[in-house]
Amino acid sequence: MKKQKCWMLSLAVLLVCSSVLVACGGGSGADHNGKTLIYGRGADSTMLDPSLVTDGESFIVTENVFNGLLGFEKDSMEVVPALAESWEESDDGKTWTFQLREGVKFHDGTDFNADAVVFNFERWAKQELLPTEKDAYIYYGSMFGGYEGDEGHIIESVTALDETTVQFKLKEPQGPFLANLAMSPFGLASPTAVKGDPKKFAENPVGTGPFKFESWKKGDTITVVKNEDYWEEGLPKLDKVIFQSIPDNSARLTALQSGDIDIMDGLNPDDSETVSANDQFQLYERPPMNVGYLAFNVEKEPFKDRKVRQALNHAVNKEGLIKSFYGGKAEPATNPMPPSIWGFNQDIEGYEYDLEKAKELLEEAGYKDGFEVEFHAMPAPRPYMPDGRKIAEYIQADFEKIGVKTKIVSPEWTTYLEETNQGKHDMALLGWTGDNGDPDNFLYVLLDKDNARKPANNIAFYKSDKLHDILIKAQRETDQDKRSELYQEAQEIINNDAPWVPLVYANPTLAAQSNVEGFTPHPKGSDKLKEVDIGQ
């Protein structure tokens, strides 16, 4: 009994103490050493070796720790020099020679030079120094046609000509080659650190970027600190950046409002008005590099008939969708890729919202009384589709007006992806966010017949030989103007065949405290924070 009483008593003391401590605390008792920025985001990174991951949350961090040979302009997908200062292309488009920046060091003091570049590319091509069984350099495989020894592998060799010159020899010319090199996954890692312990490297990244990795508290925060020896003069401006994961969008907004974080990613479209109405905060719109769409499974009746697909294209009110579900932060889509990508076909106007025309087309196709199908609506919010189910219901109502009855199904997210890439759906909502700003990354990936093999990215299972020829030709071409022409043509074919209803190009929104300066959201979704500063 005595013991019990002691226990109760100590609990009581503990609670009283805690309330007293908290009460007298007031503001944060934190010690502000220099300029620290907290970036609030939806999830933790999976690994910090960019060549191993595919999730955007991992790149948000690695983008600031690593540099690639090339990079993107700070607000567009234009390729700019990074660790390579200049480059030359041979006439046949198969040999690329890069001149490297001098005097750059990795965070661990290792010199950056041509050998380091060769080391990184060989590691990826040969699938060496992988931390675990199941890992693979996924992006390397998909951007460069596989790995060493694979038939489609496009890189024949990477050679160090001298200390600061690297030469790539390709088996075939590759149109998006430079854009590929500029992608986040191809950040160059310190050979010393990787060879030391590849497993540890995925947790303790060492690159040449503006920030050095400091610590990682799983599920909570990743801290990076200023790289004092960074090669860009006067950068970075911050002393420390902390990436904090706060999974719930509203909780993250609360954290911003209570001053716990400085920048928040993934603002709900509904909340953008609250933020912009308050002087204390800034609202940012990320330039869209995505498309949200409704795909028809053209392997199934009645979607085999082009007229039916065109009819349904006329029956979707995109403006209404944007007003109702995107808080106005989106543009109606006309093509399978957004206008931020070069090669976008401006002349295509898309199918206007016209239920009468839709009915006529259905009648011509022999479906005067309509038909009944299943409608897959995604259960999880995505940047290009904040609420799949509600959007499906909205579209459903219009379809019903032209006699097309739909039953909305919405299995959980992973099952959803499985069912759609196996073609179990009649029609389905989905979307895509670009990787490298190249039209190939949208058109070929999402609508070429090569990608209609199950599990498919082309979930319309649309197979057009004519389109395929154009897309392959464009892949082999290195002249951007010629490629652009080919892609314009490709978009016409797609528009006419209407395997999708392209719905929207969404502008994801971010918010920040008003004293955050120099932040530019990048279309690809992961931002460089080297120019960001905190004012008074």
Added chain:
Amino acid sequence: MIAYTIRRLLMLIPVLIGMSIITFSIVHAIPGGPAQAILGERATPEAIAQLNEKMGLNDPLTIQYFRYVGNLLQGDFGTSLKTGRPIVEEMGPYLAATFELAFFAMAFAIFFGVNLGILSAWRHNSVIDYTGMIIALVGVSMPIFWLGLMEQWIFAQELGWLPSNGRIDPRMGFESITNFYFLDALLRGDFVALQEVLSHLLLPAIALGTIPLAIIARMTRSSMLEVMGSDYIRTARAKGVSEGIVVYKHALKNAFIPIVTVFGLQMGMLLGGAVLTETIFSWPGVGRYLYDAINARDYPVIQSGILVVATIFVLINLIVDLLYAYIDPRIHYGKE
């Protein structure tokens, strides 16, 4: 007592074996099998065959099961598919975070729950009693997520008194020793950190502790009422023992047995509620860890996570049973 404890511990064995069979089956029941799950749906048949061979997945299930249990006994819980790290290493900090939160939630629930219950029973049918029981009723019917969001809105956003997320202000750069931040702050004698840790704990602990608080209050009240009417209490009062001692010493002692049961059950429920609370307050605990694993279909993590949580649940029940025997001398488990 010792014999009883040993017997109860032995009885754990079949329970744990049962649980390990269930968690073992989780991975083997998925379509395509473990190799497919590890390599992903785009894996080639050759790669799957190779991995099956390498991991011994072609062996009979019984052999695989014993290997699995053998690994578990050696502390090898497998490797996360998502991060490629050993689960044991990964889970530690998450578990610690959950325990810390659960401990404070329970402390809050017990302290206020028991006292509220006592107060209601002591002033039976008075305004205090009614108020207490209305509080308990509201508490028990309050959805955790709603309460959590309200707390955040009022105390973090509007009043700005308390932080709305995380375990500590990340700007502090607090380095943990044991992963129990409260303990770490004490060990370091760092009172600024201690205050930070407690202020971060307060809102989620209240959110998580409110339902158990309400249940404990009601249980304590009814249990106390029963005891307070008994003869020995009247005798004690007649002897002129002070009211405080009557209530807290004589009555509470006998009222405590059913209350302990409720503690135990609530502790189990708490672990379930932790998933919600951890999501709302961005608390990096084991609930979040499991939730993320389920989203990523990280089967080995789901498997081990469930096993660990279930084991904790079973252990808590055991502790509760042992506490009975300790509190109530009438319960002589040793003799049949």
